[in-house]
Amino acid sequence: METKELTKSVYSVTDFNLWYGQTHALKNISLDIPHKQVTAIIGPSGCGKSTFIKTLNRMVELVPSVRMEGSIKYQDRDIFGAGSNVESLRTEVGMVFQKPNPFPKSIYDNIAYGPRIHGVKDKTILNEVVEKSLKGAALWEEVKDRLNENAFGLSGGQQQRLCIARALAVEPDVILMDEPTSALDPLSTAKVEDLIQELKQNYSIIIVTHNMQQAARISDKTAFFLNGEVIEFDATEKMYSNPQDKRTDDYISGKFG
Amino acid sequence: MNEKRIVIDDKKINRRRMYNKTGQVLFFLSTVFGMIVLATLLVRIFTQGFDYLNWDFLTSYASRRPEDAGIKAAIAGTVWVMGITIPVSLVLGVGTALYLEEYAAKNKFTHFIELNLSNLAGVPSIVFGLLGLTVFVRTFAMGRSILAGGLTMSLLILPIIVVASKESIRSIPQEQYEAAYAMGATKWQIIKTVVLPAATPGILTGAILSLSRAVGETASLLMIGAMAFIAYLPDSIFSSFTVLPIQIFNWAGRPQAAFQSVAAAGSIVLLVILIAMNSVAIIIRNKYTKRY
Numbered sequence: 001m002e003t004k005e006l007t008k009s010v011y012s013v014t015d016f017n018l019w020y021g022q023t024h025a026l027k028n029i030s031l032d033i034p035h036k037q038v039t040a041i042i043g044p045s046g047c048g049k050s051t052f053i054k055t056l057n058r059m060v061e062l063v064p065s066v067r068m069e070g071s072i073k074y075q076d077r078d079i080f081g082a083g084s085n086v087e088s089l090r091t092e093v094g095m096v097f098q099k100p101n102p103f104p105k106s107i108y109d110n111i112a113y114g115p116r117i118h119g120v121k122d123k124t125i126l127n128e129v130v131e132k133s134l135k136g137a138a139l140w141e142e143v144k145d146r147l148n149e150n151a152f153g154l155s156g157g158q159q160q161r162l163c164i165a166r167a168l169a170v171e172p173d174v175i176l177m178d179e180p181t182s183a184l185d186p187l188s189t190a191k192v193e194d195l196i197q198e199l200k201q202n203y204s205i206i207i208v209t210h211n212m213q214q215a216a217r218i219s220d221k222t223a224f225f226l227n228g229e230v231i232e233f234d235a236t237e238k239m240y241s242n243p244q245d246k247r248t249d250d251y252i253s254g255k256f257g
Numbered sequence: 258m259n260e261k262r263i264v265i266d267d268k269k270i271n272r273r274r275m276y277n278k279t280g281q282v283l284f285f286l287s288t289v290f291g292m293i294v295l296a297t298l299l300v301r302i303f304t305q306g307f308d309y310l311n312w313d314f315l316t317s318y319a320s321r322r323p324e325d326a327g328i329k330a331a332i333a334g335t336v337w338v339m340g341i342t343i344p345v346s347l348v349l350g351v352g353t354a355l356y357l358e359e360y361a362a363k364n365k366f367t368h369f370i371e372l373n374l375s376n377l378a379g380v381p382s383i384v385f386g387l388l389g390l391t392v393f394v395r396t397f398a399m400g401r402s403i404l405a406g407g408l409t410m411s412l413l414i415l416p417i418i419v420v421a422s423k424e425s426i427r428s429i430p431q432e433q434y435e436a437a438y439a440m441g442a443t444k445w446q447i448i449k450t451v452v453l454p455a456a457t458p459g460i461l462t463g464a465i466l467s468l469s470r471a472v473g474e475t476a477s478l479l480m481i482g483a484m485a486f487i488a489y490l491p492d493s494i495f496s497s498f499t500v501l502p503i504q505i506f507n508w509a510g511r512p513q514a515a516f517q518s519v520a521a522a523g524s525i526v527l528l529v530i531l532i533a534m535n536s537v538a539i540i541i542r543n544k545y546t547k548r549y
Contacts, residue, residue: 059439064363087441095439101432104455114440117450163436170440 010035010174010204011056016070018051020063025051027228029070033221038196038205040219040236042212044256048228049208053176056206057093058086074174091118094167098179100159102151102166107134107143110151110162114170129169137165138195157188164195175199177207181214193218212252216240224248302528306521314522318488319504323515326508328523330487334403334498335472337491341407342414342471347464349411350418354460357419358426359448371423378416385413386480394481401482404494409477414467421463425456458545465538469531475502501527 009032018026026048033039041049054060055072058079072079079089091114102110111130112120120126130147134140139161143154151162160180167175177196181189196205196218209215215222216236223233224245232239232248243249250256309323317327361367389409399405429452437447478500486507487499501523508520 057439059435062435062438087443090439090441095435097432097435097439099432101430101436103433103436103451113437113450117437117440117442117446166436167440 012073014071019067021065037220040215040222041208043225047225049225093174094172095176108147133165133169136168137161174204309522331501331504335500337403338407342410345411353419354422383476386477389481402495410471417467422460425459462538462542469534
């Protein structure tokens with residue numbers, strides 16, 4: 001834990017390029033993502049922001065035609081290096097998706113899924129993890145009396161917080177969120193946003209969002225992506241009040257996108 | 258206002274309605290035709306065979322005298338053959354489906370395999386019988402045994418099970434895989450914890466339906482030489498055997514009128530078994546199929 005506190009950035013991306021077949025989706029990306037802060041990634045559809053966040057836990061490799069160049073270091077380790085394996089990276093870097101995707105299992109089994117696949121069998125530990133994760137995702141009070149009910153019975157917003165709890169149960173250091181509120185109503189969105197503020201105490205959060213107000217509300221730093229390039233990456237406050245690049249200004253002020 | 262270009266008069270409307278009515282009547286008649294044939298079949302079999310259907314019929318061996326004839330050996334044979342067919346076809350079928358859907362690269366070669374699986378499902382059963390005769394009975398010298406019959410049946414229904422399992426696996430949404438991958442699961446863990454639990458109802462439905470086809474299957478087993486007259490119960494997978502449809506087929510071919518009734522009684526038993534199997538498949542499908 002000591003060394004981690006000293007590391008200032010959790011991810012360090014240098015000259016990163018990515019292609020889907022012939023399409024050049026990410027171009028010369030270089031940025032350092034800070035530790036225990038919320039980093040927002042904004043930009044219009046198709047700008048590569050989802051691709052970028054999926055690269056950080058190597059989920060992008062599920063696309064067969066993908067090709068990558070450059071380096072991404074997580075806690076000073078090259079995530080594509082020979083010594084790194086994808087399963088342990090994804091244990092340290094959790095992910096929450098656009099659409100809530102609980103398993104068709106009970107609430108309890110959804111949360112216990114991660115610990116179980118990593119070999120935790122002890123009932124007491126599992127019970128603790130489930131309670132802690134649900135509390136961490138501000139869902140415990142709502143579901144503690146029906147842990148054995150199917151997760152599909154929850155509302156959309158609850159399902160998304162369940163997915164956050166499920167990600168927390170693996171005890172990650174980073175949580176990647178790919179437009180986590182785009183399928184939710186405003187009230188559920190507000191709950192998830194509050195939750196992100198709390199999670200920031202203990203986790204580094206990287207969130208892709210379509211919603212510029214959301215980025216302004218919750219993030220410490222913001223990266224603006226356009227056509228696969230990082231146009232601007234700065235403290236959110238500075239970027240919204242005084243953008244350096246005209247395109248950032250145009251996007252933030254709603255001239256396109 | 259522009260002049261209206263779409264003009265509908267009563268004559269046009271009446272004609273359309275008439276077409277609609279004609280269609281409705283034609284489709285109704287098609288349905289009724291099938292129902293009448295099915296009803297005739299059932300009535301004929303039941304009126305003819307019902308008198309022979311009693312406990313003795315189920316617990317006696319075949320006999321020269323129609324009043325003594327029973328289907329004990331045939332039922333036992335069917336059960337034994339299924340005892341080989343079910344595990345072999347399920348293991349091979351689900352394994353193949355998992356490989357094709359989860360592991361194999363999507364290229365021309367796998368596409369070719371998938372195309373031919375569908376073709377195999379359409380191959381007449383007698384051809385599978387020939388294959389079983391050549392490969393199992395002769396080459397592997399299994400003789401006219403339950404083992405040879407069960408393996409031949411497995412081959413016969415394997416394509417159907419593979420196709421049904423593939424469909425079932427393919428219907429699992431990509432988001433379910435992503436959820437598991439994002440927590441650091443390996444492919445095998447995902448298969449165990451996500452794919453199989455979600456696909457099992459579909460796989461079972463397909464498997465039971467194809468097994469009920471196997472239970473009623475005659476031609477391929479005749480080909481590999483299942484017997485019609487067996488007066489003992491099988492004691493191992495190397496025993497010779499008969500199965501229900503072959504027993505029925507044999508009785509129906511006898512000249513005495515009374516044996517026709519015995520055949521009808523056997524058909525009732527076979528029908529009941531098949532309907533029971535199909536019902537189980539429907540129950541599983543309706544009750545356990547996951548909706549996302």
